[in-house]
Amino acid sequence: MANLKNKNLISISDYNKQDYLEILKLAAEFEENPRQEILKDKVVASIFFEPSTRTRLSFESAASMLGAKVIGFANPAATSQAKGESLHDTIKMLSSYSDIIVMRHSIEGAARYAAEVSTVPLINAGDGSNQHPTQCMLDLYSILKTQGTLENLQITLVGDLKYGRTVHSLVEAMCHFNATFHLVSPTALKLPSAVKMHIKRAKLKYYQYTNISDAVSVSDIIYMTRVQRERFSDPLDYEKVKDSCIIDASTLEGCQENMRVLHPLPRLNEIAVDVDKTPYAYYFQQARNGVYVRQALMSAILGLR
Amino acid sequence: MTTINKRELIVSAIENGTVIDHIPVNTVLMVLNILGLNNYEDEVLIGINLDSKKYGKKGIIKVRGKYFQQHDLNKIALVAPDATLIVIKNYEVVEKKSVQIPDKIDEILKCINPNCITNKEAIKTKFTVIGKDPLKIQCHYCEKSMTNIRFAE
Numbered sequence: 001m002a003n004l005k006n007k008n009l010i011s012i013s014d015y016n017k018q019d020y021l022e023i024l025k026l027a028a029e030f031e032e033n034p035r036q037e038i039l040k041d042k043v044v045a046s047i048f049f050e051p052s053t054r055t056r057l058s059f060e061s062a063a064s065m066l067g068a069k070v071i072g073f074a075n076p077a078a079t080s081q082a083k084g085e086s087l088h089d090t091i092k093m094l095s096s097y098s099d100i101i102v103m104r105h106s107i108e109g110a111a112r113y114a115a116e117v118s119t120v121p122l123i124n125a126g127d128g129s130n131q132h133p134t135q136c137m138l139d140l141y142s143i144l145k146t147q148g149t150l151e152n153l154q155i156t157l158v159g160d161l162k163y164g165r166t167v168h169s170l171v172e173a174m175c176h177f178n179a180t181f182h183l184v185s186p187t188a189l190k191l192p193s194a195v196k197m198h199i200k201r202a203k204l205k206y207y208q209y210t211n212i213s214d215a216v217s218v219s220d221i222i223y224m225t226r227v228q229r230e231r232f233s234d235p236l237d238y239e240k241v242k243d244s245c246i247i248d249a250s251t252l253e254g255c256q257e258n259m260r261v262l263h264p265l266p267r268l269n270e271i272a273v274d275v276d277k278t279p280y281a282y283y284f285q286q287a288r289n290g291v292y293v294r295q296a297l298m299s300a301i302l303g304l305r
Numbered sequence: 306m307t308t309i310n311k312r313e314l315i316v317s318a319i320e321n322g323t324v325i326d327h328i329p330v331n332t333v334l335m336v337l338n339i340l341g342l343n344n345y346e347d348e349v350l351i352g353i354n355l356d357s358k359k360y361g362k363k364g365i366i367k368v369r370g371k372y373f374q375q376h377d378l379n380k381i382a383l384v385a386p387d388a389t390l391i392v393i394k395n396y397e398v399v400e401k402k403s404v405q406i407p408d409k410i411d412e413i414l415k416c417i418n419p420n421c422i423t424n425k426e427a428i429k430t431k432f433t434v435i436g437k438d439p440l441k442i443q444c445h446y447c448e449k450s451m452t453n454i455r456f457a458e
Contacts, residue, residue, distance in 0.1 A: 011448060086426055109422035109446025128420055130448055194450050 005303035008115040010124045012133045012169040017176040020140060026296035026305055027141050027289070034292060037067030038304050045098035046072035047090075048125070049081065050106040054265060054287055055125050055134070059102045062294040071098060088117050095119045100302055103127075121301045129165055135264055136169035138293040142286040143174075143221055146260040150174070156182040156215045159225035159245045159270060161191040166264045167225055168195045175199060181206040182215040186241035189231060211244045216255050222247070224263040224270050224283075248272035252280055262286050319350070322369040324391040325381070330354055332384040333364035335456065339380050339413055342368060360387070379407040383414075383440070383454055406437045414442070415457045421447035430457065 004019060015023075044063040048056050051074070060070050073079050081090055087110060094101060095118040103114055104125040111124035111131070126132040144150050155174055157167050161183055171181065171191070175198045183191050183206055190208065199206050209215050216222070227245050232238040246269060247261070260282040263271060267283070275281050299305040328336050333353055342349050348369040357363035378390055382404040392400040410432045416423045423430045423446055431445035443450040 087422070088426060106420075107422050107425055108418060108420050108449070109416075109444065112446045112448075113422045113426070113428060128447070 004297075004300040006121050007301060008122050008124075009133050009297060009301070010111045010115055010122070010127075011131045012136045012173050014133070020137070020173065020176070023137055023293065023296045023300060024141050024144055026300060027137075027292040030292040030295040030299075031289075034295065035065050038299055039063060039066035039068035039302065042068045042100070042302060043098040044068045044070050044072075044298065045094045045101045046070050046074075047094065047101065048072070048074045048104045049076045049110075050104055050126075051075070052104050052126065054290065055104065055132075058287070058290040059123075059125060059134075059294050062291045063298060065291070066295055066299065068298075072102075087114060091117045100298060102298075123297060123301065126165075129163065131169065132165050133169060134290070134294055134297060135166050136173050137297065138286065138290040139166065139170050139223070139262060139264070140173055141289050141293050142260075142262055142282060145289070146282055147220055147258060150177040152178050153180075153220040154182065154218050155179045156184060156212075156219040156222045157191070157225070158184040158212050158215075158222060158247075159227050160189045160231060161185040161225075162189040163231060164225045167191070167223070170223065171195050172198050175202040175204060179204060182209065182219060183207065184209045184212050184215050184245060186210065186227065186237075186244060188237065188241075189227065210241075212247055213251055216247075216252060216259075219255065219259050222255075222259065222261045222280075224261060224267070226268055226270055246270045246272070247275060249274040249278055252278060255280065318396060319348070319367050319369045319393055320396055322367060322371055322393055323373055324393060325366040325368075325378075325385075326363070326389045326391060327357065327360065327387050328364035328366065328381075328385040329360070330362050330364050333366065335384045336364075336366060336381045336388070338456070339384070340368075340373065340377060342366070345371065347371065375402070376407060378402070379405050380410065380413055382406045383410070406434055406440065408434050410434065410442065413457055415455045416444045416447060416449065417451050417453060417455055418444065418447050418449045421449065423447075 046060050063070050091114045100120055101118055101122045102125050105127050108128035108130040111127040115122040124131055161167050229238050259280055261280050263283040265287055330353055350367040352365040354362050388404050390402040391398055412429045414430055414432055416430055432442040435441050435443050441450055441452050
């Protein structure tokens with residue numbers, strides 16, 4: 001059995017396949033029984049140096065359901081960082097007040113550095129455009145729940161594959177499970193070669209498309225992301241491609257029965273609301289799964305499960 | 306005295322120490338910096354624009370009374386990949402070594418990502434070498450990979 005006690009989670013590559021499976025198994029147990037006071041004597045520091053709705057509330061809800069006390073802040077303007085205190089000093093202080101730290105920061109690498117400074121384990125809840133490993137874990141959990149397995153799946157990734165950190169982590173994680181990847185994006189937002197290297201190293205296959213309709217029928221999972229206007233230097237380029245990576249109920253006609261649509265949320269127009277009523281929509285349950293996965297992570301890292 | 310090259314003698318021989326030969330002319334000062342020789346208290350002899358059959362012109366550094374660890378020397382592979390290290394004891398060449406790009410590079414480089422924590426707080430940088438030809442490194446903190454190397458000031 002994987003021992004995750006005191007093991008920081010900064011990047012999805014910090015954990016191996018065995019670790020993922022361990023967390024997913026635990027998450028399933030917490031989904032059965034999410035309210036148990038196993039963190040009763042523990043203090044969770046939830047420190048968000050940049051705004052976040054879903055991730056912060058899901059962590060705090062997960063901790064509260066397990067009986068932990070949650071301290072921290074959702075707005076750095078109210079902290080000593082706003083007075084110019086270094087991240088080093090803030091983390092030094094907080095690690096003497098808490099048993100585990102959950103941190104989001106706008107600066108890349110802040111989580112890795114904070115974990116080196118901290119005397120208690122740290123979970124990265126997003127560091128700039130770098131990593132957001134708990135999102136990846138809940139994506140894996142959602143895939144496992146909807147497909148019954150993580151092995152040998154056809155995973156279609158849609159939208160901004162160049163900058164989307166959730167996409168990069170998901171590709172890396174799914175390379176452990178013999179996935180085949182279908183990559184749908186405007187040419188300007190293709191998956192970076194560094195991420196494709198993970199697929200090549202694992203000797204897996206990937207196919208590239210510019211239009212989602214070409215990949216719908218083969219997919220077990222369609223993982224949607226936002227294509228942001230500001231990623232295009234020429235607004236005309238955005239106008240040309242903006243409709244190639246959106247889905248509505250009619251786009252999904254001809255898909256497999258088991259296919260489910262995932263999205264890290266918030267969505268804009270890339271998933272039309274008429275998809276919500278189809279049996280393929282899974283993004284809201286996906287967000288709820290975040291609570292169980294985060295319960296699993298906190299209790300495993302604190303050595304209580 | 307055995308095989309100390311006559312050309313090296315132009316700069317003057319040393320009794321004990323290290324000769325770093327075949328340095329590109331434009332990186333001699335960087336090599337000094339990387340090896341921390343700017344503040345070295347004993348004798349350091351520097352030759353620039355010496356004739357070299359192989360390279361046309363080259364630089365050379367002779368450091369009296371100092372021997373380096375291989376991992377320190379490997380850092381200079383980033384700017385002087387063809388450098389040769391000659392260990393001198395009693396005016397004699399006792400060892401010749403080449404440099405190799407190390408697997409990890411600490412402190413001497415700067416991350417090119419302006420939003421990396423190492424560019425925001427006083428943190429020593431750490432990089433993992435993920436490709437040697439061409440050189441590609443990855444920041445330990447922000448995880449960005451990069452091919453253009455920038456030295457810390």
